[in-house]
Amino acid sequence: MRAVLRYLRRNPSLALGLALLMAITLFVVVGSLVVDPEDARPLSAPTLQPPSQDYPFGTDRQGRDLLAVMVVGTPLTLRIGFIAGLIGVGLGAVLAFVAAYYRGIADTVIRGIADIGLTVPGLLVLILIAVSIKGTLTVNQMAIVVASLAWLYPTRTIRAQVLSLRERGFVEMARLSGMSGPSIIFVELMPNLLPYLGATLVNAVSAAILASIGLEVLGLGPIDTPTLGMTLYWVNFNAAMINGWWWWWLAPTVIILTVFLGLFFLTVGLDEIANPRLRRSA
Amino acid sequence: MSAAPILQIDGMCVAFDHPRGRIRAVDDISLSLLPGERLGLAGESGSGKSTLALSILLMIKPPGHMEAGVVRFLGSSVGDLNKEGIRELRLAGIALVPQGSMNSLNPVARISRQIADAFVDHGLRLADDERERRIADLLAQVGLPANVARMYPHELSGGMKQRACIAIAICLRPKVIIADEPTSALDVVVQRQVMATLARVQRELGAAVILIGHDMGLMAQFVDRLAIMYAGRLVEVAPIAEIISRPRHPYTRALIAALPSLHQRGALSGIPGLAPSLHDLPSGCAFHPRCSLAVQRCRGERPALREADGATVACHLA
């Protein structure tokens, strides 16, 4: 335990990132104990109330208690990001290993698709997909939609890492000693890449959250669910800014800000673990 | 030789601050170089040779720093110069031909531009055609065709790149040329060409040369005097003929003995053990753990450099 704390002092980014994310988690956990999730539904409170004793975050135009909305919505948004990020990195890692280890046609095809996919603006393709699906999306469906593109970037970066590892001696040794392809991938390559995979995962989660919020702000999200992005959608729809209902956008903005900053510092912290060369430069 | 030394180094010490402790890459080195002389500086990798070269030009960067030492060029101390003065001294007075000809040239600039850079920044204002003529002359001096001027570094072979570096180094007619491992990455045939080029330009300029390397055979063919470094310290300095025929220091002896000979046949001999890590130097004489002649005194007391009939050696037993 003390070793962990000592390391955190040397890696302030990691510490800051973890602190921010823990603050969010605390908020959600304590909040769910204190708040009734039903209050996140419309018409559970008088509309457009500024923050007060009864309604610490105020209420919105449809009569939702914004504190409840935040407590319920934050884990939903995070869930989308996490599922999509996990699928994205999982799929990306598999494709990357296959491409980088076996080379040849598999590599050309996978790399070609990833490269072309990355030149296209992801949000727009997601919009196309979301618009093409009948009806509105549920939270889990959104996660799948976002995941469909989330593997592109991880595939490319993990592939680059595996390629550089592959050239190193120990892979050649493993192959000469008769290890099979898949076992080399799992036993030799993967453990060396774990910190890097961790950093990539956090990155992917952050990107997935951004994508899902983006879709929601455009109105393509699960319309009845009080996620963070949907709240911003309603803020925009009702021109809350111009009308002076500042509390309505303050809560989701602050939470989104904390989440992104937390994930960012976490990524930087993990990068430092993954890439020891960065450690020396202070 | 009664001429005054053109370059004088006294008590140079360069230290590096490392998380594991401070190490001395260059430990109390003193050398003098006469005009037109060829001095060799030999030693294993990591013995501090390149660091010494950089320290002469006051180019040691953090985490390294010059702890002590005075460098005198043409009698006056280099350390007394201000930033501008030092900058002007580089290339015009003392020129460095760098190690690693693979990467010493700017990848995005043509060769002519890399020579012209030096002209401009040293205050040499030339008309276009005059400049082109000079560049062509320089290239011819190092045996490169004139069209090299328009080329980029990646279009040249290793030997050509090294010779381009030499052309840059002599473009302001320096008095001292420091060649840091100029032939390391090259094959033997090209090595010969490059060394021949270096010899020729040195003679034409009348410049003094410090040749840094670890190839004793190369040294034997090129230098007048040879200095041997070990673990950052100077262990022997002597005329080349003396070193080859009568090496005084056990390390020098081992180095000479390790040279394969065309005349004798037998097993190649090396030096047992590994070069010491600078973090963990042996006490007393740095070479004593690998020395077959070591005695108790070698373990306890660091030998000082002394004259020993025709050579300067740092050994208790010389």
Added chain:
Amino acid sequence: MQLAYIARRFGVFLLIVWLAASLNFFLPRLSGQDPVRAKLLQQASLGGYVAAGIEDMTREYEHRFGLDKPLWRQYVTYLGDMARLDFNYSIANYPRTVRDMIADALPWTIGLLGTTTLLSFGIGSVLGALLAWPRAPRWMMWLIPPLWALHAIPFFLLGLILTYLFAFQIPLLPIFGGYSAGAAPGFSWHFVGDVLSHALLPALSIVLVATGGWALGMRGMMVTTMGEDYVVFAEAKGLKPPTIFLRYCLRNAILPQVTALALALGQILSGAVLVEVIFGYPGIGTLLLQAIRENDHFVIQGIVFIVIVALGLATLILDIVYPWLDPRISYRRT
């Protein structure tokens, strides 16, 4: 040969365009939606009645929009239309064509995106280079933490924060629209000033965030470059510090940054779309939002297609320009 390289890159560009068009065509149809019928039903229900002749109306419109032909014929016609940039009529705003609607909105987006990208890349790169240079003024180091923190947040988030600051705290700048309501568009100074003041906040949202990213990237690249052998030799040559900084360090460090720019264009655009939505800026973003709300599929498809083509074109141009910047990448195949 130069031509082969350009031809190959152009081929990839065409491939992307074709893929975009096909994606646009097949995705909506996969879910079995019929946009015309849906729109008509929607209109009818708004009017409070369902006319008896709605089936006939639907068939007529479908015929007009070409939706009653077999799929492969629709596809071929579609590809031809895409090539001519004919995106059909807007379902929601009939009889305006999609092309006209996009043509109105696109210049705004290009103006915003073009200037902000150039500004943030330019300023960011120079700033980053200076931050890495040991002889730079000390006070610049203080810029690093805010730059870092800023570049972690999405553009639109900063947009929201700026809106709050300038709408409520310091009501100085307009926070909505492209120009004041009622202002007559034209080339008068007054109008131009109006446009600029409306564009300032959206532009700031993008520039403040993006500059940080480019600056930090450039700084990292510079640190790597400054350790290279050719920089050591440049110093040994006694070159002046500005020469070394510009011609040896910056000139080399900027190359990977340009590559990064080409790769980041898609992301920058996505971010800009959301910024436009937040500010009601009359570009592609707001048009897209409207189209989504009104279920105007043709507009959505038109926008997506144009954007993908535009980005593909920008990447193509950067690809062709790059060998000119880096002589090691010849026009021959790597």
